[in-house]
Amino acid sequence: MLEFLTSRRSYKRAFAERPVDLSLIKKIVESARWAPSAHNSQPWRFIVMLDKERRQVLAREMGILFKDDLVKDALSPSQVEARVKRSVDVFSSAPVLVLVCGEMAGTMDNYPDSHRRDAESTMFIQSVANGICYFMLTAHAYGLATSWYCAPLFAKTTVREVLHLPPTWEPQAFVTLGYPTDFPIRPPKRLPVEAILKFQ
Ligand SMILES: Cc1cc2nc3c(=O)[nH]c(=O)nc-3n(C[C@H](O)[C@H](O)[C@H](O)COP(=O)(O)O)c2cc1C
Structure with a gap:
């Protein structure tokens, strides 16, 4: 189990051509349901984007927004083009693209005061x-590779519109999923335990 946990990697390389069975994706989500969540709220929602054309439309529309943000960062035009192209390619070409949403309405507690509302909102995000x-770890257990992308957070309205999301589903992340062609990957550095652990 310890080896399993440390060997999961964010997979940002080309995936194998091999398709992922929908029944396997279902098994992964069945396992993800067992993640701990505040009040056992289970606020995660998974949308597996099967419609390739719609997925490309979404990737391109998100690319336009991404480009606007990068231009504000004063990157050179070639850097902007390269980063936008990479982002559009990653989201259009992964064998499976999963949009993970959170649904706060009806799952979390509602309070009249802002300090408890803020805490609840944080618990909601932590739970998602x-x-x-859990989704990523289960995929790893089945020999699949994943990577988490925060892009939907920066394009919530576009994601909602293109995918016709239920109004209470809040886009939180993309997870790419597929069989790896190139594994293991050299792990990125971790902070030493001494830097993140205190006994008091
Ligand atoms: C909340 C969150 C957002 C992330 N967003 C991105 C992203 O937008 N693009 C990306 O390439 N990786 C993203 N990652 C993956 C991290 O870069 C990766 O987990 C980290 O570098 C450690 O590598 P490892 O997962 O292989 O251990 C994200 C991870 C998390 C938890």
């Missing part, structure tokens, strides 16, 4: 993140 993490 746990669901994503």
Whole structure:
């Protein structure tokens, strides 16, 4: 189990051509449901984007927004083009693209005061993140590779419109999923335990 946990990697390379069975994706989501969530709220929602054309439209529309943001960052035109192209390619070409949403309405508690509302909102996001993490770990257990992308957070309205999301589903992340061609990958550095752990 310890080896399993440390060997999961964010997979940002080309995936194998091999398709992923929908029944396997269902099994992964069945396992993701067992992630811990605040009040057992289970606020995660997974949309597996099967319609390739719609997926490309979404990737391109998100690319336009991404480009606007990068231009504001004063990157050179060639850097902007390269980053936008990469982003559009990643989201259009992954064998499976999953949009993970969170649904706060009806799953989390509602409070009249802002400090408890803020805490609840944080718990909601933490809970969705746990669901994503379980999804990725389960995929790893089945020999699949994944990577988490925050892009939908920067394009919520576009994502909602293109995918006709239920109004209470909030886009949180993309997860790419597929069989790896190139594994294992050299792990990115981790902070030393001494930097992140205190005994008091
Ligand atoms: C909340 C969150 C957002 C992330 N967003 C992105 C992203 O937009 N693009 C990307 O390439 N990786 C993204 N990642 C993946 C991280 O870069 C990756 O987990 C980290 O570098 C550690 O690598 P590892 O997952 O292989 O251990 C994200 C991960 C998390 C948890």
